[in-house]
Amino acid sequence: MNRILLVDDDLGLSELLTQLLELEGFELNQAYDGQQGLDMARQSQYDLILLDVMLPKLNGFEVLKELRKDTSTPVLMLTARGDEIDRVVGLEIGADDYLPKPFNDRELIARIKAILRRSQGSNDNHTQQDNISFGDLVLDKNRQEVFCNEIPINLTGTEFSLLYQLVSNAGELMTKEILSELVLGKKLMPFDRSIDMHLSNVRKKIPERSDGRPRVKTLRGKGYIWIT
Secondary structure, X not given: OOEEEEEOOOHHHHHHHHHHHHHOOOEEEEEOOHHHHHHHHHHOOOOXXXXXXXXXXXXXXXXXXXXXXXXXXXEEEEEEOOOHHHHHHHHHHOOOEEEEEOOOHHHHHHHHHHHHHHHOOOOOOOOOOOEEEEOOEEEEOOOOEEEEOOEEEOOOHHHHHHHHHXXXXXXXXXXXXXXXXXXXXXXXOOOOOHHHHHHHHHHHHOOOOOOOOXXXXXXXXXXXXXXX
């Protein structure tokens, strides 16, 4: 049974989400402020954290920054509808995905399941190999681990999935539409920069090649190519 930590100060919403997620077979724990959520996340192991942005004591961004110092536990940010700044900031800090309030129950469940599939290494495409060695990079799909020159790189589940798709299709154009479906489990919507932000995080974490060549080529308006 997957364990989820819900961090939200809206007591009514928390109660509704508890009922919904328990009916879906999840074990749910609740925190009602940022500090309590951070403490609970550090004291126990969770498969996913649902994190509201507007929280007392510590806001959602502050909690996420602290979490990313020592854990790659998947985080789904709950943001105010239409607040694009919140979404971009959350993704930059290391959120796996975001969902604006108010949201549809089915959409929430679909996002949760998609994130859990990524973080737990599940993939319906069994034609791809589980382990990839590409130059100075080694990707272990089952363990969700990445090594560069034998040094471990700490990626979130979403970042790993994005890197895996690009490297396993090296030399081929991967459009944002395809990557959104494969990595985020959703269709690409207009003005959605989630893939861009996740790739930006991957680029920051993986050192440059020794010969100075870029690892990824961006084709503006189209997508990305992992350079062979």
